[in-house]
Amino acid sequence: MKHLLPLIACLSIYLLLLIACTPTSSTSEATADNRPPNVVVIFMDDMGFGDLSSFGHPTIETPNLDRLAREGQKWTNFYTACSVCSPSRGALLTGRYPIRIGLGPTQPRNRVLFPDSEGGLPAKEITIAEMLKEKGYATGMVGKWHLGHLPQYLPTTQGFDSYYGIPYSNDMDAVEWSLKAFFAEPNINNWNVPLMRNEEIIERPTNQHTITKRYTEEAISFIQQNKENPFFLYFPHSMVHTPLFASEKFLNTSPRGFYGDVMREVDWSIGQVIKTLEELNLDKNTLVVFTSDNGPWLLMQEHGGSAGLLREGKGTTWEGGMRVPGIFYMPETVQPGTITDLGSTLDLLPTIAGLTGAKVPDDRPMDGFDLMPVLTKKAPSARDHFIYYRLQDIYAVRKGDYKAHFITETCYTLDNQRTELETPLLYNVNHDPSEKYDKATAEPEVLKELVELAAKYKNSVVAAECELDKGR
């Protein structure tokens, strides 16, 4: 034994040296931990509450989105801030109701921006991209902007390093706007929409048959180029807004028909984004959010989506117009589950600030809440109410289980029917999500509280100068 002692001593010193010289896993983890998380926001156009298989559609297949809903959080009381495109998009990017940011229209015909509009999201508004640029993020946008197509309003003026996409709705610049054109065999020449890269038009009309495929390639390329630094990717698809288009590979593949084919391609696209994050080992350090800008365009019949069990669709303040699927996915950070508390696209800016340590603007009223405690601990949502604006009016408000309507409107026809109610309608939208059974007489105290909530907003929210009227 005695003669072995020098050998044991030598071995011990060798082992100590080996431990000291080997990089430990905690060192490399510390580097990864120090890197702020990435954020990807995927935003659909006119996709309804009932259009995902995970939200109950019987024949649309969305396996990639269903996986995110299962392994992340599926929000079933999640609201977009407006029932049409431009105001909804401005609110998502700024965390403020459209009326505060110049996107509360004064006239029904100006509810969104058109190719002859001269306005846009005002430069003084602070977007998620601008907020994250302050933290050194790379910021990219791929898809539909619809917040002003003139040079002073493009995404590159609102915090995005790069932009690729159709700057407004894919049914604009129509050669002839008619329902017949929407329902006919898809023809890109009917819609003379531009495709832009940064400030330049690179194609016109856009070949919309391949638009989902090309958006996806651009999104993947942006992620690959920025794999070494924190990034924010805002990825609003042009689909499933009519006119519908899908790549050859997806045509005639869905039992739901053409709309189902288009949904399958979008779902494939989301699968490609997730696969890219996984291949680059970025999936656990990236928050992926998926939602829609408004409910289904019911006027488009089978070419439009479905609000499922919710009443009405796009353009209205019924649940089908503004309640949309909400999915949050970030393995090991977002606790899997179904969340029935309230949330909104208005909450994305403060939530992303909560995740990244960025600073929420404190020089203006904000309408969003930080949802991070729900995402990470399933704590109760900080949002307990929501205001349903249409034009510059409060049509409805929700607090907790209940929703009161003061003005209603339908959208099945081209000439919407606006009704100012003498007595508000009251629904328990958790018991009765289809808004069928009026509780106004049975629950006067609840109604009183909601009337007061509406009055509080009406008396305190200041409407910004309307950008949607400019040039029209």
Ligand code: MG
């Ligand atoms: Mg839309």
